Amino acid sequence: xxxxxxxLKKCVSQGDLTIKDLTYWFDRPYPTLWTxxxxxxxxxxxxxxxxxxxxxxxxxxxxxxxxxxFPVPDDMSDRSPERKKHIRGVRDGLEANGVPALxxx
Numbered sequence: 001x002x003x004x005x006x007x008l009k010k011c012v013s014q015g016d017l018t019i020k021d022l023t024y025w026f027d028r029p030y031p032t033l034w035t036x037x038x039x040x041x042x043x044x045x046x047x048x049x050x051x052x053x054x055x056x057x058x059x060x061x062x063x064x065x066x067x068x069x070f071p072v073p074d075d076m077s078d079r080s081p082e083r084k085k086h087i088r089g090v091r092d093g094l095e096a097n098g099v100p101a102l103x104x105x
Contacts (some may be wrong), residue, residue: 011061019037
């Protein structure tokens with residue numbers, strides 16, 4: 001795999017996201033996301049855990065590319081509780097409905 005960090009950096013740039021935004025998307029702590037983005041570290045853990053993180057990265061890339069909630073609307077400041085709800089809502093909606101183009105047959 002070993003391409004998580006560069007892809008995540010691209011999402012931060014193209015989606016105008018903060019590290020805090022990524023904590024909402026991946027449900028991981030801020031220091032973990034910081035190391036993934038800025039230290040270039042790859043996720044560690046079980047194969048299933050890593051697969052789930054890569055699936056969420058696929059969904060994030062898809063959402064950004066298709067303009068599905070990203071960039072986050074300008075009226076949602078970084079500290080806004082609505083921002084957290086928005087990001088998780090986009091993620092949960094995509095996970096619930098699936099994105100057939102991203103799922104192998």
